[in-house]
Amino acid sequence: MISSHPSTMLRSVFILIGCVMISGCGISDSSTNPSPPPISGGDALQSAAVQLNWFPESEHGGLYQAVADGTFQAHGLDVTIRPGGRQSPVAPELVMGRVQFAMANADDVVLFRNQGADIVAVLATMQNHPRCILVREDSGVKTFEDLAGKTLQRQGGRAFLEFMRSKGLLDQVKEVPYHGSVSSLVTDKDVAIQAYSFAEPLLAEQQGVKVRKLMLSDLGWNPYSSVLITTGDMVRKQPDLVQSFVDATREGWQHYLDDPTLGNQAILKANQHGMTIEALQFGHQELKTLALPDDMPPESLGEMTDARWQTLVAQMVELDLVDGDKVRASDCYTTQFTESAEKMPDTVSVE
Known part of the structure; x- marks a missing residue:
């Protein structure tokens, strides 16, 4: 990442969230938080959009890989990736239902929830923060x-x-x-x-x-990074879509870590801000150690633990960044979509 994520602009993000809530776009009200219609059958693909928190880089490689190699399509999904930038409105895009998924860091999720946004982490690509x-x-x-x-x-x-x-x-x-x-x-x-x-x-x-x-x-500061997030409303009302997206994203990441060729080609096409193949190759090698540290098995990619979230929230409360009465670690994430590790093929080769 050439510069810090647009989550540095949290003040403007929170203002936007407030405007949405005041105008009647309630966070957990499905009537004002539209989602894609369910698959009607046959070969129809379900549409879904994911908002990046920065310009496309290797930290988003699994998503681009899953589009490029047909993994999303194999899971019944027609996915649109929306590149981010210096002021990407990640939380508002989710809250207003313009996207169904987004990328963030775990500490961003805690901050979003502290501001009243019902945002939930469903997959953590990087176990160690870069x-x-x-x-x-x-x-x-x-x-x-x-x-x-x-x-x-x-x-x-x-x-x-x-x-x-x-x-x-x-x-x-x-x-x-x-x-x-x-x-x-x-x-x-x-x-x-x-x-x-x-x-x-x-x-x-x-x-x-x-x-x-x-x-x-x-x-000792180690929030999960490149976290896939959605809304609590999506988790409650469209769990099948969330499951399909998580499964495809995990598989895309496995493919990317094994061979990033297709994903990097897609990133280069999407990123017109000076991205180079050398930077993507460098990032790919570093990502291997961040996504699967300490001999972590490939099928565990993306998993999260309560201990890590409890530690993060406690740290942020202690730093007076969030209100402990507003944010509970158990509300920030769910493991229900990553618990079926047996679904994941063991294809990643980490050297």
């Missing part, structure tokens, strides 16, 4: 504590920054805005930047600079 602080190898920074005295380019308001701040790791760090470029890091060894492990490191190294990644997951 968020990192990127530094030059010659900076002398080997740990988060070594950031003292350095300048950190970051986008304000992000939950991971509050987590770092709560541990005193930013007390002696100069924080300045981040504008989505590695140029300052390349030219100044005393500059660190927020990054995703499968994007910015390649950009820096292509400019001849060796870098080191300080992973936030090692620090």
Whole structure:
């Protein structure tokens, strides 16, 4: 990811959600939250749309793979992928029923629910979050504590920054805005930047600079990433559609991790913002370790645990980012669509 997700624009997202609710588009009212009609039989395909939270990149590879290789179609689905951007209205698109699914991070789901949006995670592609602080190898920074005295380019308001701040790791760090470029890091060894492990490191190294990644997951901040989300209304009233979409998405991810050729071709066609095959290949290799870490079996791809969600919500309550009376971990996700692991073919080869 070349820059942070549009969920950094949560304030505008929440305003939009509020407008929807005030105007009568109730979150759980199916009469104002239209969904695709059920399959009528025969070879008819059920239409569904999924909103990305950023421009198409390798983190969306499973979706593009499932379209390109016919996996969605094999599951009876005609899927439209809507690319995101810097201000993608993920939550409002779901709440207003303009899409049935979307991509987000787990901490975004918690924030959405804190604002009253009935949004539910149904699949988590990345078990480990790709968020990192990127530094030059010659900076002398080997740990988060070594950031003292350095300048950190970051986008304000992000939950991971509050987590770092709560541990005193930013007390002696100069924080300045981040504008989505590695140029300052390349030219100044005393500059660190927020990054995703499968994007910015390649950009820096292509400019001849060796870098080191300080992973936030090692620090204890590890929300699920590339999470497939939908509304509680969809889960309750169209579980068959949700099941089909989850099954196809999981299979698409397995195919992508095994051989990303078709998915990457589709991403390159969809992304007109400087995406390259080198960036996608780099991201694909990194994704293997994030989606299936610690010898996690391929058939478990996408699964979520209550312990992880409980930890995340507790962290965000402690950081005063959400109200513990409004958000319960058990409401943020469901495993009912990922429990049938036997449905998934064992096709992923992770080296």
